[in-house]
Amino acid sequence: MLSARMHGDAQILADRPPMNSPAKTGWLARLKQGLSRTRVNIAGLFSGGVIDEALFDDLETALIAADVGVATTGELLDKLRARIKLQGLKTPLEVRDALRDELAALLAPSEGALPLDAARPFVVMVAGVNGAGKTTSIGKLAHWLADRHKTVLLAAGDTFRAAAREQLAVWGQRNGVEVIQQASGDPAAVVFDAVNAARARGVDVLIADTAGRLPTQAHLMEELKRIRRALDKALPGAPHAAILVVDGTNGQNALAQVRAFDDAVGLTGLIVTKLDGTAKGGVLAAIAAERARQGKPLPFLFIGVGEGLADLQPFVAREFAGALVGSE
Numbered sequence: 001m002l003s004a005r006m007h008g009d010a011q012i013l014a015d016r017p018p019m020n021s022p023a024k025t026g027w028l029a030r031l032k033q034g035l036s037r038t039r040v041n042i043a044g045l046f047s048g049g050v051i052d053e054a055l056f057d058d059l060e061t062a063l064i065a066a067d068v069g070v071a072t073t074g075e076l077l078d079k080l081r082a083r084i085k086l087q088g089l090k091t092p093l094e095v096r097d098a099l100r101d102e103l104a105a106l107l108a109p110s111e112g113a114l115p116l117d118a119a120r121p122f123v124v125m126v127a128g129v130n131g132a133g134k135t136t137s138i139g140k141l142a143h144w145l146a147d148r149h150k151t152v153l154l155a156a157g158d159t160f161r162a163a164a165r166e167q168l169a170v171w172g173q174r175n176g177v178e179v180i181q182q183a184s185g186d187p188a189a190v191v192f193d194a195v196n197a198a199r200a201r202g203v204d205v206l207i208a209d210t211a212g213r214l215p216t217q218a219h220l221m222e223e224l225k226r227i228r229r230a231l232d233k234a235l236p237g238a239p240h241a242a243i244l245v246v247d248g249t250n251g252q253n254a255l256a257q258v259r260a261f262d263d264a265v266g267l268t269g270l271i272v273t274k275l276d277g278t279a280k281g282g283v284l285a286a287i288a289a290e291r292a293r294q295g296k297p298l299p300f301l302f303i304g305v306g307e308g309l310a311d312l313q314p315f316v317a318r319e320f321a322g323a324l325v326g327s328e
């Protein structure tokens, strides 16, 4: 294990880098770069001098094109109109800032942290479709936790391919973290053993990787439920977090993934990856709005902005909204 143990640091949110630290500036720049297509489209609409119906029409088109979805776009624009009236906004730039504020308000309930002090070991199960970025995010999460003086154990619950075990083992080596794996093909047995190992070693956090699967593959979704049950059997109450990793470039399909994986394992949080690439970003607003309508907000625990160890960062609603509409 890399780090000395330090308990009681419940305020993980307070551990975010200070606003203007170089690390912070770097990843925010990458997020902005990734979302630049959406931002250029939206910000461009506010370069004219007037606020008229044509502006609202164009804004509607741009938000839908950015994967915000028709219903959520309608709700957002209704709120924007109300805010413009209430605050007597006159200039396009004021309206752009108001749009950022509405987006930030919509996304704010999706800010959240892992309640790491709720259990020890705190058991995290990670799921998602093929190639979403599960294993990479687990590697980055292990690094993030080690930075916060948490001891970590990884479980190679993706038993489909030997390469998957090896990939996790590489991330383990990079972080100086042990990986529990088996040559056998039963992921439920692997995670069961890993929980016992985590208890025996007294680690703070166990993170279980799983194989990628599509919501349409019913037998694989059943297997995911079985993995979940095995964790609970090994340690009643586990997993303490069930995280879905979604590829930010999947657009509106991410909504369907959230619904299906939530039905299968009861999600407690989301990691959205590849926001440094060609992601349009609006689907986060669509997910936040859908969960708000259902009265069960889903924390976007982290966002991935690259393939490096430090490229996983807590989600901050206002920053994300600013990066999306081009308003600081």
Ligand SMILES: Nc1nc2c(ncn2[C@@H]2O[C@H](COP(=O)(O)OP(=O)(O)OP(=O)(O)O)[C@@H](O)[C@H]2O)c(=O)[nH]1
Residues within 6 Å of the ligand: 128, 129, 130, 131, 132, 133, 134, 135, 136, 137, 158, 164, 210, 211, 212, 213, 245, 273, 274, 275, 276, 277, 303, 304, 305, 306, 307, 311
């Ligand atoms: N640019 C970028 N690439 C990422 C990010 N996260 C993951 N990737 C890349 O996405 C690819 C798939 O990542 P994995 O972590 O292997 O995905 P997975 O979900 O574990 O895939 P399976 O186990 O095969 O289902 C790799 O090439 C990663 O380097 C990210 O935030 N940004």
Ligand SMILES: [Mg+2]
Residues within 6 Å of the ligand: 134, 135, 136, 158, 164, 209, 210, 211, 212
């Ligand atoms: Mg993987």
